[in-house]
Amino acid sequence: MIVIKNVSVTFNQGTVNENQALRDINLNVREGDFITIIGSNGAGKSTLFNLIAGTIPPTTGTIHAGGRNITREPEYKRARYIGRIFQNPLLGTASNMSLEDNMMITYRKGFKWLKRSLTSKMKEYFRTELLQLKMGLEHRMKENLLMFSGGQRQALTLLMMVLSKPALIMLDEHTAALDPKNAEIVLELTDKFIREYKLTSMMITHNMNHAIEYGNRLLMMDRGEIIFDVSGDEKKELTVEKLIEKFHELRHHGFENDRALLAE
């Protein structure tokens, strides 16, 4: 579905601050994949997401989506079929607008015209969808999102993204800024939605247990490279110990420093 071929990303090319964030990446995201991605800070996980989302262009290489070359397609156009949730729960919704207005804006992708779609029928539909979150938000449709917690906002962003039926969803440590209880709720919702709606997804996490527990495929990244790509039965049999061992086997550098970050 998404095919990344020989992609490298170099920041500040030709200066003393030159930094190669991704080195010759090849990745084929297949339809129905739920990929978890782990790696220490600076491994290139977020850069990979930025690249797929179109926030940054690749220095070399191509990206295809459904057979179409999208290497030069701007971010806002790709957003019509790629959904993304950030670590910051405030980035997915507008604080100074009511819940129902937010839902209306995020309900359908693409440019919006001078139509008034927020009808009572639509509000009813939103209300029933909100029931899925089990947070009681269906009674707070007219409240500003400023009054909602980070967990509620992130759950809402997730729900709205799912309802717009994107071809690929990318979760960039979307539970890292939440308290443990809310993080667990949002993560469970994520898994439920991905199964129910059969979504192709990629999820960055710092939690090795989550990376192993969720998804059908796991990528380990280090210094701008995908060093380990495992799926199917092999992925099911993974344990944290095996992952750390694997990392050690593949890389002999800086493991002890990374251990804390990887294992949390």
Added chain:
Amino acid sequence: MIEGILVEGLIYGIMVLGVFITFRVLDFPDLTVDGSFPLGAALMVQGLLLGMNGWLALLIAFIGGVLAGVVTALIHNHLKVPNLLAGILTMTMLYSINIRILGNRANVPVLDQDTLLSDVSNRLSGIIPDDYILLLFFVVVSITIKLLIDLFFRTDLGMTIGAMGNNEQMVISQGINPKTLKTIGLGLSNGLVAVSGAFAAQYLGFADVGLGQGIIISGLASVMIGEFLIMKSNRIGVLTFCALAGSVLFHAVMYLGRYYGYIIKMTPSDLNLIKGLLIIILLILTQSRKLKMAAFRVRVQK
């Protein structure tokens, strides 16, 4: 005196609605206003002098304002110029354009010309007391414009523009180009400002390139007065009402300064200082109120 303040407040209120759209809804501090206000005045006056229908001239003034806003948006979007500078660029260029429109003059009177206002006065005179004709006219005009803006910001497009001012990433994530939304918002805002300028020229009886000088400060002060007096709301209808009310109050203060300022030895040239100080005082008051509210919330949570 009261009706004078109200009429002036409502005429400039249309401009304040435009400033409200850029500063508060779009979160785009747009200084084009200083140029698009006299642009509206110049187009209106020149249209009337050419014998055009008043409403047609007003439409042309509106379109001129929209184009001015679009130019600022294009400069900002495509040349990556910061928003303040983009506005200043357009404003500076408009100064020359406005003088061109006025036929290489800085000031053109329309005192002996039929204007929209004299037309309305003639039609309604005898039915309504003369003193209140203009007041009634501008109440109708400004409320109509306010309601149209309310309606616009309740459509899908309008709501998305509102969301962009709040969170640009969210709009991008919805597959919408924020550049397009900024262009629409700035166009609409400056169109309103130009309409306000067109009415101001007819009310004052002349168009002058200097009409727009510091108008952005008046607009901002009015928006802030309106916000300060009425509690925070997320309803667009309330917010636009605040903008209009703020404009009337601001003009009341300015009126007092102009006619009674001599008592404290104030001259008309001191008004700009007063405007600036007014904004600073409002900023301080709003800040301290916000702090108090935050402290209150903390206490409630405890």
